[in-house]
Amino acid sequence: MAPICPLCGSHTSLFYDFKQRYYYQCQTCQAIIKDPASWPDRDEEKQRYLEHLNDVSDPRFQGFVSPITEQVKLHFSPDHKGLDFGAGHAPVITHVLAEQGYDIQAYDPLFFDHPALLEQQYDYICSCEVIEHFHRPAESFALLSRLLKPSGMLLCMTELYQEGVDFHRWNYKNDPTHVFIYHANTISYISDKYEFSEPVIDGRLVLLKR
Numbered sequence: 001m002a003p004i005c006p007l008c009g010s011h012t013s014l015f016y017d018f019k020q021r022y023y024y025q026c027q028t029c030q031a032i033i034k035d036p037a038s039w040p041d042r043d044e045e046k047q048r049y050l051e052h053l054n055d056v057s058d059p060r061f062q063g064f065v066s067p068i069t070e071q072v073k074l075h076f077s078p079d080h081k082g083l084d085f086g087a088g089h090a091p092v093i094t095h096v097l098a099e100q101g102y103d104i105q106a107y108d109p110l111f112f113d114h115p116a117l118l119e120q121q122y123d124y125i126c127s128c129e130v131i132e133h134f135h136r137p138a139e140s141f142a143l144l145s146r147l148l149k150p151s152g153m154l155l156c157m158t159e160l161y162q163e164g165v166d167f168h169r170w171n172y173k174n175d176p177t178h179v180f181i182y183h184a185n186t187i188s189y190i191s192d193k194y195e196f197s198e199p200v201i202d203g204r205l206v207l208l209k210r
Contacts, residue, residue: 003036005029006180007137008189016167023173023181030183031137032161032173039135039179046110048177054090061092067205068126068155069096075153078102080123083147086130087112093126121149128157132178145194145210154208158182160201182206 002012002024010028017023022035040048054061062069072082082104084094091106098104104126107117125144134140144154159172160182172178187206191199196208 003033005031005033006135007031007141007186008193009138018168023167026186029189030185032181032183034173034179034181036179038176040176042110045133045177048175049088049110052088052090054088054092056090056092056095061090062096065093065096065128065157067202068128068157069093071155071205071207072097072102072124072126073100076102076124081120083107083117083122083125085125085127085144085147086133093128118143118147120147122147122152123149124153124155126155130158131156131182132158132172132180134180137180141190141194145196148210150210152210154196156206156208157204158206159204160184160187160206 002014004010005012005026005028008026008029010026012024012026012033015023015025015032021038024033024035025031026033076082078101080103082097082102084091084104084106087094087106087108089111091112094104094106105117106112107114125147131137148154162184167173173181184201187199187201190196191208196210200207
């Protein structure tokens, strides 16, 4: 049976089927959902993340997250308060911005699980290669919206699916922890549902402002 979209609650239909790997597409927000029966559990997720041997001092790693860090520096000053949400075991965004005097904290449910950080509000929240891992995206975006101050900004990086992409050969889907894949229409739904202004999409970078 096709699952219900965990973001908008709409029906989905089979989108891709190859060697018992199933993906479904939401009929409303156009998100692509990996078959929930094949989602990794918490321990499997953690092990997969630890396979990424990232070093926060590596210029290549810093360059990868630079679309987010450069936007933070463009829109915010060190006096503003930031959160690196889903920072992973190597919080490079936190490292880069803190070195330049920015007030930013790292939060990750597996590696930096500090619940008190989720009781505050922030001028900006960074989430790099995180939102495609959300098992409960409706809850997660409601939380992110609540954590932002009025006029705050959510800065995400993820690879969006778009028509014309050869999904069979698309490597982004092959990471076993990528369970919820976004379309531009999905971002528009999130913007409307969680009261953000018109989203800005620039390649992998998604900006949502309160």
